[in-house]
Amino acid sequence: GAMRHLPYFCRGEVVKGFGRGSKELGIPTANFSEQVVESFPSDISTGIYYGWACVGNGDVHKMVLSIGWNPFYKNIKKSVETHIIHTFKEDFYGEILSIVITGYIRPEKNFDSLDALISAIQEDIEEAKRQLDLPEHLKLKEDNFFHLPEGKTVNSH
Ligand code: ADP
Ligand code: MG
Secondary structure, eight states: OOSTTOSEEEEEEEEOOOOOOTTTTTOOOEEEOHHHHHTSOTTOOOEEEEEEEEETTSOOEEEEEEEEEOGGGTTSSEEEEEEESSOOSSOOTTSEEEEEEEEEEEOOOOOSSHHHHHHHHHHHHHHHHHHHTSHHHHGGGGOGGGSOOTTOOOOOO
C-alpha cells in the first residue's frame, strides 16, 4: 500500500486544516481539500512520506508529507498534509500546491509526549533530506510536472 503508487503526482488548493497547532510546533502542514484527498488511491497506506513540493509557480523544495486519519471526519476519511522544508515569508492558503511523493518513511505512530512527536518529525525531516539527494529521488525535482505552461492556470491534476 505504501510504495506501489509512487511516484505520486498531485496538485490542489491549500485549505485550512484542523487547527492542531502544527505551526506552533514549528512544523506547519499545508492541508489539501477533501476533494483532493478523495482522489488519492484508496488503498494508499497512512504514514509519513517524502518528496518535492512547489507553491504556485515558485521554487521546488523538499517536503515531508503525512497521510493520516482525519479527526474531523471521525477518522473514516484521510487527510493529506505537506510540510515544505523551506521558510516562507507568508502563509499560502488558497494557493495551488503541487507535489510529487517519491518515498515512504514509516507508518503513523502515537507518541507519549509532544517532545517525542517533535523529535520523530525532526528525524523524518532529516531522513527525507538525505533520501531526496539520491539520484532516483533528485531526478523528480526537475520533472515537467512542476513547470507549468506560461500564462496557464492549473486548478487540478
Ligand atoms: P492548518 O491547521 O490550517 O493547516 P498549520 O499550523 O498546519 O495550519 O499551518 C499550515 C499553513 O502554514 C499552510 O497552509 C501554509 O499557508 C503555511 N505555511 C508556512 N510555511 C509552511 C511550510 N514550510 N510548509 C507548509 N505550510 C506552511
Ligand atoms: Mg496543517
